[in-house]
Amino acid sequence: MKFNYDLEFKNNSNNNFWKQNTPLIEYCETLGINVPHYCYHKNLSISGNCRMCLVELKNSPKPIVSCAMNAKSCLANGDIHTNSSLVKKARENVLEFLLLNHPLDCPICDQGGECDLQDQSLFFGLAKKRFYSFKRVVLDKNIGPIVKTVMTRCIHCTRCVRFAAEIAGIEDIGMFGRGLHSEIGTYVEKVFQSELSGNVIDLCPVGALTSKPYPFVNRNWELKNITSIDFSDGFGTPIQLFLKNNQVIKILPGYEKATYKTNWISDKTRFSFDGMFSPERIIYSFLDNNQKESFLNLSWQKLFKELFCTLYFQSHLLKHYFHPCSITICLNKNISLEVLNLLHILTHKHSFFKLRQSESSNLNIDLEENFLLNSSLDEAKLAASDTCVLLGVNPRYEGPKLNLKLKSRCLKGNFKTITIGSLFNLTFSNITLSSNIQILKSLVEGNNLFCQEFINSSNPVLISNAEIFRRGDAYGISSMIKSLIKHINLYSQTNGRNHLNILSSTLNDVGFANFDNLRTIKNKDFRNSAGIYFINSSFSTSNVKKLLNLKLLNFFQSYKHKNKLLVTQGSSLEMSQLTNFKKSFDVTNHLHLPNTVFFENSGTYINTEGDINKVIKVITPLGQAKSDWQIIRKVFSYSKKIVFLTNFLKNSKIVFNSKNIHQFKSYVGFQYYAVSNLNNLTFQFVEKVTKFHLENLKFKPAQKKLFKSQLRFWLSDFYIDGKDINSKYSSTMIQCSKLSRLNNTNFKF
Template sequence: MLRAAAQRSFLASKGLARRRMHVSAAAHKEIEMFVDGKPVMIEEGSAIIQAAEKAGVTIPRFCYHERLGIAGNCRMCLVEIEKSPKLAASCAMPVGPGMRVLTDTPKIKQAREGVMEFLLANHPLDCPICDQGGECDLQDQSMRYGTDRGRFHENKRAVEDKDIGPLVKTTMTRCIHCTRCVRFMNEVAGTGELGTTGRGNDMQIGTYVSRSLGSELSGNIIDLCPVGALTSKPYAFTARPWELRNTESVDVMDALGSNIRVDSRGEEVMRIIPRTNDAINEEWISDKARFVYDGLKRQRLTTPLIRVDGRFEPATWQDALALVAERLTETAPDRVRAIAGDLADAESMVALKDLLNAVGSENLSVDAHNNTRTPAFGVDVRANYTFNSSIEGVEEADAVLFVGTNPRHEAPVLNARLRKPYLAGTVQFGLIGNQVDLTYDYAHIGTTAAAIEELAQGKHAFAEVLRAAERPMVIVGGAVSEMDNGADVAAALARLAKSLPRLVTSEWNGMNTLQYAAGRTAAYDIGFVPNAQSSAEPPKFVYLLGADEVNPAEIPEDAFVVYQGHHGDAGAHLADVVLPAAAYTEKAATYVNTEGRAQQTRQAVGVPGAAREDWKIVRALSEIAGLALPYDDVNALRARMADVCPTLVQYGEREATSAEIAQLGLAQLQAQGNGQRLDTGFARAVANYYMTDSISRASRTMARSSAALSKLIGCESEDPSSISASS
């Protein structure tokens, strides 16, 4: 209740996010103005600081951020406007036709030096022990606008540090009250947990009531903080930025494919921070993507293992692969099965599929959490299992229906994007499934799939909202395709799509599947699913490619199990032979995100011990088994990937499916189910946000976060929405 009241109060009193979005949506007319004598053409309603950036002039700032509402409270961005008697804050002053702005005059310099003097009056002199050192905006600006002495003799103000959870470390004495963190938690994250109390010298930023932050995006306030008031608690006092090697990569903790930078020292990953990509994650990443890295060095598999008399014994690669090859070739092809895990990369899945095809088996499947081998949405038409509107496209939707998904946990950064049209008041949301806290209001239509049929028949008020929308959108959870009655649910969704004439057109495809696993889209692109000829007999040989969610009951006791992966998780405990592999920070591998965009991870550190890259292990196994695959290096393998599915190697590009093919895919879905089994609820794809895969389960930071979340749920048990949001 307190969080919701604080958020409503903030938006009502400031209206910053709403006004900012209306300006960006409505301001199409360009005007000419001048910055330091340079003519600039810019949209009417933009701020002077944006015009200056367009002119190539950098204006110092602390409170301003291009993705947050305007606060105008640091006064560092003061500029001089012709014929104006006073200096103006460039972040809060809109441009006008013919306006002439000066950004570097003696008057401006004197004003900025005065602002800096006030900021440093209470700032502690602890730069040598501050984790922000080397990356601190205040430190950088003080070099230009600071002085060698201060004129204030009062005691420096001291503020008690706040405990806001296991992820963000606070040193609030350093805080300069820019309120970036407050605006982020209110506008972007939508949880409204941070705010200000007191005024003037007594002003403090905190959580009102002592508590942990409950947002899945809270780590982003570390990047936003221009001083050392908010820093990373797991990273504290471990490294300096100039010691680190930077590697651009891609996150695999969810299917969004957020762009990240992996900072390493030697052979250890020290931290992970976001890279800007406006088409995917803007400049945010989820807490799991940011803090999971400590799980990369715990419970690792570093040497091949063979189970002997119930115990694992270390072995050489030659012995381990020879045993696997022997059991593979002596097993009947229709009794051989391979299962790809959530974090499997495209190269390894193509290689493993080619190996099983060489053996004569088509018995392939992904590690479906609901133990269903064949996806109900099929893999023949790409539009049936991808996010067709694109991640950017969610901002254009004016009506969104969620079916069996919780985007706050399955794709937190996407959920933050969905808040943009919500704050602008241009979208209405509806949800079919379990009630959850999505950080924005929605109409709850039903808990079972029968509600889909009601919408298709126009029996619910939200059906009219979808029909009246110019750009309607349906977001279906990837786990829906894995349900036992998935075919019936898919048929009902196809009927709903048919009843909405503007859902799938040549300009807009609003029928989306939100995958929850990083390797899922690529697996479907490759065709890593059983075909019609696959045997239903229990397998005698099972190859687990990083599959840790597999149900042990599905694997016969007499089956020979091979586990290839990087952590000693659930899959390894089932194995007879364990083959150690590389994690995503230790290899250059291809992942396809939920919208069908192929991206590559880059090797930031070396693989530990005797571990090897996944595709190389499969290639070596094929050689020993006498079924040598026709590629010896990664370039030849990617040429093979291009033959299998050209989009796998079109890195950074998203190829949209044509409306005709998308309609054909919906027709196939409608024909495959009879719509009789719609009375069951939807399973959760993510039961515990902080524990979803082998890496996060090995992370101490994620374990602490999970414990803090459990404690937070217990404290808020009187609020039903908070329980459902986190459960």
């Protein structure tokens, strides 16, 4: 067996052109040769201080450090030996010094089984001990609720220090002291407060930095590993789930196929999953009909019977008042595409059901470029850009993945970031113009000094978020942004057409926009409906909360329908908001249907970049919980069994089955032409009709309004204020949020 590898470098080959300036250790990895190391990491700068990656170079008097040496310069001079007797002896000596002060606590160390130091000591460690002096002990530091420290195990590879400075942008961790007295820590007593702080747990090659919410729980070889996607923001980044006994034990970053590397994930992605399985989660059904006793743990059959009996009596009663019986279904944007399509088909089948979304959205969804993070944010195209405008968006909290892209581009130089919105630390240099929307007007008119920046820039990038388009003047803002982009395309040096990039805040925002523009739930929906059906919707969303507060202030008139039916389908309820809701909207019957959480469900989602992500069910649901798809199908299949509902369900206008789903009529000439079936002769008449009508248009187009108000910073607390329902129930996220508010707000309690 040949242990030594003679590496040859072909610098004329185009295939090996990228390898010319790579470190020698990375070049060896591409050939399948494993060189042991501790301090080296692909995504961090090179420090070359662990000395474990020593290799032998021909004609060199001593071994060389492969991570700090350029591949081309080494291989041009001679052969490299990665497994010679000199190399093995050198690694054994280095490892002996690394283990000099290391405690022998592998059986109780959380890193056991996935520890680089443990693996390398098996290959190169000595069974015989030569140092009998007193071992050095280092005090443990408290650097927050995420990372647990046992600093005596530290081998000073400085990965965590380089990550904090280069990636997280929070230079709180450093090395102080020299020689024997050197330590990693914070110079003053301070926590490592960053939304990416959990990544140092993965980076640490020994057990010095481990997960604080996961001490002494399980060993790595006992866990089952499954790939999934992140549920906390709009990117849906790949993650690894570790399962045992039908429970999610921990979450680690997954492999990104597009960039060929393991990604960084936020603390919310890593630790907020315990909110899904919190003790406050409701896994059993209940019926509350304003009596002394509420009926708990009803069977699904009794639940559906109660639901349809109530609907039937409501319908029968309302016929006497000549009011049609309608039920409003209120949706959240975390719902999968399958459930969305099923609800859409069923609302066409039974016309008394009305689909509404819980929050307003005034986005123009005619073109995909209007609601996506477009291709201008690819690494190649971002490298060609030198200016970025952030309009009312905080990428650090709303999309950490986007913030990392912008930071890495900023570190390469020749990149200017201009923000219009609230002041916040993005962890890289940026210029804040103003937080008032009027600054956008001055930019469009050309009366701002920064207009010169656009003229001299090449391929400028404009990024905003979906929250801006919840404002009342959203159409005015979007028209101004369009004209700004039009001027930028005319006068700046662009390789193609620029678009506005919209950052979505939830996992399936783009799926909703691709599907349909649902109306927002309003007071008239509550007034005209006999029942309200909330699916995964929170009562604390801004729109529902506003309607609730206005009703409590008696701003709205009394409702036609008394004794409304309220159906909630979800895994958690805000009890205080629910009580106010029942009082305000005359709810007598409240029926709760327990559903599954993200990891107990299968579905399809479209992320903010337009990629389709499929998720499979990885955990068996607890209690009575069923998936949304199952519940909705069971509700409508059960309706056929009840005899007295047949007349009630005959009122449906459209029968939606597989045969006539593709037979549709079209407004071919839009508003100027009568409804006609699509055929070959249709388009011959369109031109004449549209010309005739367009000449006679004498009315003025509607003026677009613009409010003189500040751009709202909607996500003030990264840990518990997001659009996902579960993070506010996570104990780890609550601790992080408490610590964050203690350090960042004015008054400390």
